[in-house]
Amino acid sequence: MPRPPRRIPTGTEAHTQLETSTPSDPQPPPRPPWIFGRILAGFIVLLIIVAGGVAAGWWIRSQSARVATPEVIGTTSPEITDVVGRHVLKTAGPAVVRVLGTTCAGTGEGSGALIDGETILTAASAIRQPLSIVIVTPDYRIRRANLLGTSADGVAVLRMVGRLGNTLPLAGTGPDPKADRVLVGYTASAKETMQSIGSIAKPVVLSTVMNTAELGGPVLDKSGQVIGVVVGDNVKNSRIVGVDKLRGYVARGSTAITAELGSCRRSRGPQSPVVPELQVASTPLAAEAQRLLAGYFTLQNRHDFQAVQSLYSEKLARSLDVERDSKGHQTSYFFIPKVTDVTPTETDGAAARVSLNVLFSPRAKGAEGEACRRLDYKYDLVREGGKLVIDDVDPMSPMRGCDAE
Structure with missing residues (x-):
């Protein structure tokens, strides 16, 4: 069972010109209004309004269809987006x-x-x-x-x-x-x-x-x-x-599948980065703590214990060296971490409370037959060389199974 890293922590200008003239000859009487021209202009305006409405309706339907899906990526037909997307949700x-x-x-x-x-x-x-x-x-x-x-x-x-x-x-x-x-x-x-x-x-x-x-x-x-x-x-x-x-x-008792269980002493989970979710205001201090913890969890999951040392304070690095850190995390995988509190300290550091889950082998030391636990830890962060590092970790509540509601 993995232990926290505590002491031993598993325009242009306008121009207008007016011209006047006095006609020398009598002017012809005004022409009567051109009725057909007025009808034609009105018809053209109507066509523009209808076309605009159709376009707007298509746009709205398109956006509504996309909202109906979890996320639409790649080549997606309108039919799939509308029909299957809603059903998927x-x-x-x-x-x-x-x-x-x-x-x-x-x-x-x-x-x-x-x-x-x-x-x-x-x-x-x-x-x-x-x-x-x-x-x-x-x-x-x-x-x-x-x-x-x-x-x-x-x-x-x-x-x-x-x-x-x-x-x-x-x-x-x-x-x-x-x-x-x-x-x-x-x-x-x-x-x-x-x-x-x-x-x-x-x-x-x-x-x-x-x-x-x-x-x-x-x-x-x-x-x-x-x-x-x-x-x-x-x-x-x-x-x-x-x-x-x-x-x-x-099918029950299927002979088309065969068991494939693991027996290695060291195992790994996914190697993609793990970034804790901030459940507090994203202040500069909280964001800095988030980056530090993201690096910590990601490197732990990759078993890069040498690189993890750079995220520890001098005090913690002395008590938790590479070998000791490695032994405590032989099969562990940290996932879904959430930062629930970040409190500034008098020494320009922070106390960051994190809830997270850890997956491990049920045969690991201290596992007691379990394979996944929920943790609630407080990470004491201090500033060394102008950056935050992990100095200590304390449990804030008892561990429990990941499936506990």
């Missing part, structure tokens, strides 16, 4: 989850589909040889999951500990080759996104509209049913496994 979106893991060989990060309240489909590349896995819902509920097995074509089947009500149904049959499809998943910054990927007959190249964290994301038809899952070792080699195969993988 109402039903499919809540059942698309983030998949995080501390693994021996995987990336530790992907998207997934919760299909029956407890079964999740994702990409095997995200959780290859896992020590521990969690899923995170769009409303930040965290649940532990176990790997049931992986398929030869790169699909992983997980079973969640407990149940959730939001589900995504598997389509009964394969899609119409000419029907539009969408991919739903997450970015590395945990933002849920939706991309049109065309039809089977006219597909969009996946690597042009997605990122690594979307591997494992479900492919949906216009009714919001799962018709495939995106898999691959990387975005460049990504592909879609269709629903006909997926049904076989989730």
Whole structure:
């Protein structure tokens, strides 16, 4: 179980010219009004008004359709944006989850589909040889999951500990080759996104509209049913496994998937940067503390313990050297940190309170069979050489499981 880094902390000018003249000859009588000209001018004005209204209506409908989706990226048709986007928000979106893991060989990060309240489909590349896995819902509920097995074509089947009500149904049959499809998943910054990927007959190249964290994301038809899952070792080699195969993988007692558990002493989670969310006013001091803690959590997750030393005070670096820091974080992964308070200190430093989650191996020292805990720490930050560094850390409340409501 990882310990905090405390003492031993696991115009131009206008010109007008008037001309007058006195006619020498009598003037002809005035011409009567040209009725047809007035009618023609009025008709032209009417056409302009109608055209403007049509354009404005199209613009409004276009914007409304886009607002109806979590995020529209890449090549998105108006039909998909309007029909599927609204459905995704109402039903499919809540059942698309983030998949995080501390693994021996995987990336530790992907998207997934919760299909029956407890079964999740994702990409095997995200959780290859896992020590521990969690899923995170769009409303930040965290649940532990176990790997049931992986398929030869790169699909992983997980079973969640407990149940959730939001589900995504598997389509009964394969899609119409000419029907539009969408991919739903997450970015590395945990933002849920939706991309049109065309039809089977006219597909969009996946690597042009997605990122690594979307591997494992479900492919949906216009009714919001799962018709495939995106898999691959990387975005460049990504592909879609269709629903006909997926049904076989989730069947009870399926022989089409095999277990792939990890046994390494050191494992890692996702390597993308982790930036704490500021839940306080973004003052200069709070922003500086946020940058410091972002560097700390990111380097810890990358196991770059030598670089972490530059973020410690001289006092802390003496008590928590590289070797000791490494031993305390062999399998840990910090995620979803939130800065809940930043208080200035008399020494031009700060006390930053942070709530966060840590994923680790259930066999780690002090884990006691658990794999994920919620932490509430106060980081004492001091100023050395003109910059904030971490000097100490104190727990503010007892640790608890990540799935505790």
